[in-house]
Amino acid sequence: MREVAGRVLIDAARDAAVHAHAPYSHFGVGAAVLLEDGQIVTGANFENASYGLSLCAETVALATANSQGHFRDIVAIGVIGGKLGKDGSLAGSALVTPCGRCRQIINEAVQLGGRDIDIYCGSADGEDFAHFQASELLPHAFGPADLGIR
Numbered sequence: 001m002r003e004v005a006g007r008v009l010i011d012a013a014r015d016a017a018v019h020a021h022a023p024y025s026h027f028g029v030g031a032a033v034l035l036e037d038g039q040i041v042t043g044a045n046f047e048n049a050s051y052g053l054s055l056c057a058e059t060v061a062l063a064t065a066n067s068q069g070h071f072r073d074i075v076a077i078g079v080i081g082g083k084l085g086k087d088g089s090l091a092g093s094a095l096v097t098p099c100g101r102c103r104q105i106i107n108e109a110v111q112l113g114g115r116d117i118d119i120y121c122g123s124a125d126g127e128d129f130a131h132f133q134a135s136e137l138l139p140h141a142f143g144p145a146d147l148g149i150r
């Protein structure tokens with residue numbers, strides 16, 4: 001069951017990566033956020049000529065969920081990434097797991113939502129798959145709860 005949910009999210013993330021704006025790294029990433037009502041919200045990485053301003057796919061998807069009023073309703077996230085083809089396809093055998101900054105942003109949703117979040121990562125070639133809990137990727141996290149925000 002968990003693997004089925006993960007595959008659905010990774011497929012949605014792959015579709016989202018078609019819209020990656022990654023002319024600098026040529027590395028496309030897609031993320032798909034599952035809400036508790038079954039809706040899926042997606043995002044793709046969004047680079048900038050001032051490289052350090054680039055946004056990861058996970059951050060874009062989480063901010064989009066927030067903009068729709070659903071930041072507290074997130075139950076799972078799927079992530080996929082790889083070398084970006086001209087047609088938006090992804091290539092590669094490595095898993096992309098959320099970067100450190102994204103883990104901190106995911107933790108914001110964990111604490112405000114009051115539940116751990118499942119994170120599914122799939123390789124572009126479809127050969128590799130992994131499941132993590134957000135708390136596993138960012139243990140002993142500092143977050144809104146430490147500032148009295150719920």
Ligand code: THU
Binds near residue numbers: 028057
């Ligand atoms: N990237 C993501 O979108 N998510 C991650 O978890 C890792 C990295 C993006 C940032 C940049 O646009 C490209 O991948 C190469 O680092």
